[in-house]
Amino acid sequence: MADAGRTAVVWCPDWPVIAAEIIDGVDAAGPVIVLQNNRVQACSAAARADGVRRGMRKREAQSTSPRSVVVDDDPGRDARAFEPVIAAAEEVVAGVAALRPGTCAFAVRGPARYFGGEEIAAEQVVEHIAQACGVEAQIGMAEGVFAAGIAARAGRLVPAGQTAAYLAGLPIDLLDRPKLVDLLRRLGVHTLGAYAALPPSDVLARFGLDAAVAHKLAAGLDTRPLAIRSAPPDLAVGEEFEEPVDRVDVAAFAARSLAERLHERLAAYGMACTRLAIDAVTVHGEELHRIWRHDGVLTAAGIADRVRWQLEGWLLRPERPTGGVLRLTLTPDGVLRQVGLQPGLWGETGPDRERANRAATRVQGLLGPDAVLTPSLGGRQYGRLIPWGLIPWGDERPPADDRPWPGRTPAPSGALLAGPQRPVRLLDEHGEPVTIDGRLRMSAPPATLVLDGAPVPVVGWNGPWPLDDHWWDGRVAERSARLQVLLDDRAVVVTLRGGEWYAAVVFD
Structure with missing residues (x-):
């Protein structure tokens, strides 16, 4: 049986080249170079045979392979071409999440149990993608998306429980964080295992949040990066268009505004998005849904890019919806608390x-x-x-x-700690001290609070709540009771301890 944390990643080699063939008719079997910022972003197998490598400058790549066809990098084109591949994978397994154009992931447990094993499930997905889309794909399986993505490039299914050992000897460059990798190499850290062996607290203190995330990835622990949690229900943002939108540029403009609103809401909670659900409803009632996942923290620009890519995939593919988009909704499907970094x-x-x-x-x-x-x-x-x-x-x-716990006073929290030794007097309407017995029965309703020697009328009260503090340690164990009293201009939480009342918190 597959482990609940195991993940499968589907990877299509040289996807920018394949996408250029699908959309623009470029011959992917020949030498093709995809350029981004005047450097080689991807190339075909024929171009690699000529000596072209990723990261080369345009002039060097063209001199190395003069017969190569040069294509500009276009993430929108790549996402548009990849949408049918994701749809084909979803026909075999459920819960497919797009990672980036050319790569998607899904949980292993369900498909492995349905098909009778991880290898059989992987074969089913690869074969169906080849038949439905005519695209070559490779699958890797491991604990976590990061390790599964590396395994996919080798077409390897890492046995359960061996992910950390599999990653340990691999080069640190696989983290795909150039600045961090360069610094680590200069410090003598050359493998993922060496990086994973560093103390987590030292990594966070020395290198920051993103490096701490990368540290977990290197250790094969990205099934729960930092503090993954379900998003509060009010974080989703959406917009309904007065006129159906069937142009990508118009939809992308609205997506940018939604991305900024979503990012602001997450920041207000001290959270960041790691998985983004994009939902669209067309004028004819067609419902479109896709999940994008990211190894790190999705910024507002990153959210906007993925929404634009997905809209291009929906609106420009041959099997496009029959009508324009009438409603667009973005939901953080997974968030992490930016611990101490909000x-x-x-x-x-x-x-x-x-x-x-x-x-x-x-x-x-x-x-x-x-x-x-x-x-x-x-x-x-x-x-x-x-x-x-x-x-x-x-x-x-x-x-x-x-x-939840017994004895908790209701919100809001107090604004000023009055100090544990600030004595007060709580009196009833006859001027007698208010007492509370072991069954939390009050001798009489409170009428006056003598605070700093001045009697103040009590207009309302709440409680009492018992507190049995440190009951397990007889040396410091103490029983007390709290009462929240409302005065004309403020509220005070008072504590009855040893037969005497003390002011604990003042609400202003």
Whole structure:
């Protein structure tokens, strides 16, 4: 039985060349060079036989293979040609996600169980793509998209549990992060295994968030990159057009606006998108759906690009919808929390934040790790320093405890800690102290709060809530009760401890 975390990646070799043949009629069997920014982005097998390599400058590539046909790089063309391949794969397996033009992925477990094994499932997908689209494809399987993508280029099915060992000896260049790779090579890190062996906290502190993501990929752990979680339901953005849209340029303009809105909503939650669901409804009720996945963090521009590619794939293919697009919706199908890196003092993740991170790390190197601290939320009691309230810069943050628990006061949270030793008096309408017994029964409703020696009328109250603090440790165990009282201009949370009332939190 296939492991739940195993992933299959379908890879079509030299896809920009194949797409140029499908859309523009270029002979992919001959020497073809695809250029991006005056450098070779991809080339055909015949061009490679002449000595052309990816990354060559245009002049060098043409001198190496003078007979080659030169084609400009066009991601929209590549996506448009790849849409039938994804559709063909979906006829065999469910849940196909596009990674980029020429590459898509799906979970292994379901197809392997249905067809009776991973190898049989891979053969079924490859054969159907060849029959339906006339396109050569290779499949790789491993734990995680990154490892499966590398395995796909070798046409290899990595056995379950051996992904880390498979990646360990491979070159660091496979991370496809030129700046990071160049730095790591200069530091003597030449393989994925050597990079994966570095402490995760040190990688995050020294190189930043994207390097931390790459570190997980190198270790074969990208089945749950960082803190993947389901997106809140209100993050989806959509737009209905007054007139059906059947032109890609018009739809792409609307997609750019939607991408910016989606990115802003995610940033407000301190999140970033890793998987994007694109849905469109045509004027005749046809529903179109596609999921795009990305190994790192999708920026607003990255979201807009994938929406534009997908619209070109839908609107310009031969089997195009019978009508224009009437509604377009973008939904973050998977998000990750940018741990400690949401917009703040230095904005979103980028050069400014990286410079600040390097400066903080430098101070730690000079004065010690405790010289630079960052706050971390946690704990359940007002007025007491939580165990992990301040942690060294760059250390992994403990997960926030947001489970429901007895004794929790309702939102909103207080604005000012009054201090655990600030005594107050809570009186009933007869001027007698209000008490609470072991069964949380109040002696009388509160009527007056004597705060800093001044009596203030109580206009409302909520509670009480019991608190049995550190019951497992007899040395510090303490039982108390909380009460939230509403005054004319503010609210105060008071705690009854040892028969005395103390102000814990003031709401302004």
